[in-house]
Amino acid sequence: MPSSSVIARLPLRWRLVLGTGLMLLPLLVLGGGMLYVLSHLVSGFDQVIINSLQKMAPVSRLQISIQGVWEPLHGHLLHGVPLDAEQLRMRCREIQTSLAGLSEQMPQSSEQSTRYRQLQQTWADFENACTLAQAGGEAALPDSARVNELAARLEGDIHTMLETLAAIYRDSQEDIHLERNRFARIERGSLGFLAASLLAGMAISLATALFLARTIIGPVEILKAGVRQLASGNLSHRLESEERAKAKDEVGNLIFLVNDMAAKLEKNQQELKELSIRDPLTGLYNHREFFRLLGEEVERARRYGHPLSMLILDLDHFKRINDTYGHPIGDNALRTVAMRIREHLRHVDMAARYGGEEFSLLLPETTIVEAYDVAERLRQAIAAQPVTLFEEQAIFLTTSIGAATFPWYADSGDSLVAETDRALYQAKQAGRDRVCWPGSPSLPSADVLATPPD
Numbered sequence: 001m002p003s004s005s006v007i008a009r010l011p012l013r014w015r016l017v018l019g020t021g022l023m024l025l026p027l028l029v030l031g032g033g034m035l036y037v038l039s040h041l042v043s044g045f046d047q048v049i050i051n052s053l054q055k056m057a058p059v060s061r062l063q064i065s066i067q068g069v070w071e072p073l074h075g076h077l078l079h080g081v082p083l084d085a086e087q088l089r090m091r092c093r094e095i096q097t098s099l100a101g102l103s104e105q106m107p108q109s110s111e112q113s114t115r116y117r118q119l120q121q122t123w124a125d126f127e128n129a130c131t132l133a134q135a136g137g138e139a140a141l142p143d144s145a146r147v148n149e150l151a152a153r154l155e156g157d158i159h160t161m162l163e164t165l166a167a168i169y170r171d172s173q174e175d176i177h178l179e180r181n182r183f184a185r186i187e188r189g190s191l192g193f194l195a196a197s198l199l200a201g202m203a204i205s206l207a208t209a210l211f212l213a214r215t216i217i218g219p220v221e222i223l224k225a226g227v228r229q230l231a232s233g234n235l236s237h238r239l240e241s242e243e244r245a246k247a248k249d250e251v252g253n254l255i256f257l258v259n260d261m262a263a264k265l266e267k268n269q270q271e272l273k274e275l276s277i278r279d280p281l282t283g284l285y286n287h288r289e290f291f292r293l294l295g296e297e298v299e300r301a302r303r304y305g306h307p308l309s310m311l312i313l314d315l316d317h318f319k320r321i322n323d324t325y326g327h328p329i330g331d332n333a334l335r336t337v338a339m340r341i342r343e344h345l346r347h348v349d350m351a352a353r354y355g356g357e358e359f360s361l362l363l364p365e366t367t368i369v370e371a372y373d374v375a376e377r378l379r380q381a382i383a384a385q386p387v388t389l390f391e392e393q394a395i396f397l398t399t400s401i402g403a404a405t406f407p408w409y410a411d412s413g414d415s416l417v418a419e420t421d422r423a424l425y426q427a428k429q430a431g432r433d434r435v436c437w438p439g440s441p442s443l444p445s446a447d448v449l450a451t452p453p454d
Contacts, residue, residue, distance in 0.1 A: 282338035290352035309371035318357035398433035
């Protein structure tokens, strides 16, 4: 039988055919065994019956024939009943024929053979007495004493022969009984064989059913549970290992296809998520995502007692660029500023397009002094890099930046936005192209920054 690993690599339809065949094979063996055993037992019992009839019939006929000879002879001797000599001779010939037929069935060296020889000798004596009885009449038998003596002799011979035939009958019955016992043992052995075949068939069928369940129903259940996970929105779930997914059967192919579909759906979902949280022009976070991140970062800063700074950048005189050069040039300027922002951010910092020509930045673990340094470097980088208009034309941009820090200047996300926006307004009022913070133009002292406000 091929190993389970080889069977597991077969196509599903061939596995089902093979499994069904293995389940039916014990039934076929059991059916064939039952037919063989039944035919063997029937033929055996038929033979026992035939042998019984062959052994018992001659003995029974011989008993009847001897009794048929004795009755008229007994009536003739004792009661003077007329004797039909021809009929008596015919019965004697029948008995002689029956004795000859019985001798053919007797083995040459057995107890039955001894009894048969005794029966033949007694019959010879009986025949002599019969001859005397037929030929004697009153001359040969002058008195009743001789008649009684001859009758007793004949009766003794008859009795001896009948006893001998009864012994032969009993011996034949004993042989038949032994033959029946032999076939009873065969019957018990056959029933044991059938029971063992039935148990083996049940075991093979159970093992085959378990194997089919493991290789077919099991993967289908895994497939169902996995699809349920995917339907619930868990697109990162994979149905099974890559090795199983590469199986060549139908279930393995289906698992591979579902996993591939889940990977594509997960990728599409991620792309949609990115599109939903990103500004399509600059690639930075959009306004809605910025405020979600702001809430998370404020809670984190409050929980751990760490500072969180915020910057708002506004491009100076941006409306003039759109009116003079058109919106495509304005869009190019926004993309250039977004690129400069990304270049100056750490991996933990977050930048977003706040709206129009305004950008907002979240700087975790950053004090107002550190935020001012970041804002100043960013302002200088934007001012130093021109924005290309046409092939040989470019313009320079300047920015006004407002900065504030939680929890020194604000106690919530909304107040942090309000304070940062107020600092941006101060930068514009002070002449643009500069960085301002609450309380500008002087920065807070180190002692103030070291102790968070109440």
